[in-house]
Amino acid sequence: MGLDAVKAALPEYAKDIKLNLGSTIGTSTLKPEQAWGTALACAVAARNPLLLREIADEASTHLGAEAVEAAKGAATIMAMNNVYYRAKHLIGDEQYASIPARLRMQIIARPGVDKADFELWCLAVSAITGCGVCLESHEKTLRGTGFSRDQVHEGLRIAAVVHAAAVALDAQAALA
Numbered sequence: 001m002g003l004d005a006v007k008a009a010l011p012e013y014a015k016d017i018k019l020n021l022g023s024t025i026g027t028s029t030l031k032p033e034q035a036w037g038t039a040l041a042c043a044v045a046a047r048n049p050l051l052l053r054e055i056a057d058e059a060s061t062h063l064g065a066e067a068v069e070a071a072k073g074a075a076t077i078m079a080m081n082n083v084y085y086r087a088k089h090l091i092g093d094e095q096y097a098s099i100p101a102r103l104r105m106q107i108i109a110r111p112g113v114d115k116a117d118f119e120l121w122c123l124a125v126s127a128i129t130g131c132g133v134c135l136e137s138h139e140k141t142l143r144g145t146g147f148s149r150d151q152v153h154e155g156l157r158i159a160a161v162v163h164a165a166a167v168a169l170d171a172q173a174a175l176a
Helices: 003-009 012-026 032-046 049-059 065-091 094-098 115-129 132-144 149-175
Strands: none
Touching: 003 012, 003 049, 003 149, 012 032, 012 149, 032 049, 032 065, 032 115, 032 149, 049 065, 049 149, 065 094, 065 115, 065 132, 115 132, 115 149, 132 149
8 A cells, every 4th residue: 555555554644744745755846766765764764553563555656576675775874873973972081083983884985786875875864864974975975976955855844744644653653
């Protein structure tokens, strides 16, 4: 069912989110693999089971198996990195910047998809988790690969709407 199932499950108070789901993902100016990889990575990060199942189902019609795994990998690696780098930044002690992470991050070097697409997915997940350090880093890398501000903006729009859908679905489930 995909996005239609998500839209059907959203409550009336989330009508804007329902409308935005179709317009941000379905009519994105990003290439379909970029848009659906972003949506899938964000659905993993947003953690709502219904949203994740339905977006994963529809994303698999737009992504190859390797891209599906890479999108899930982007969400997973950023779950670790966003906590780590945001915490180092928020502590406010510059000396932490010189201490190596010593955390495995091999998927970033070999994601299995175009490196720029993987960076876009990492940026979108970082927007959901609120890591400014990671947002800045991934945006700079994307711009260096030739991504326009409009393309970065599209990834952020998808992240915002997918996350909002998860919030609404979680609220409905908790209140049911």
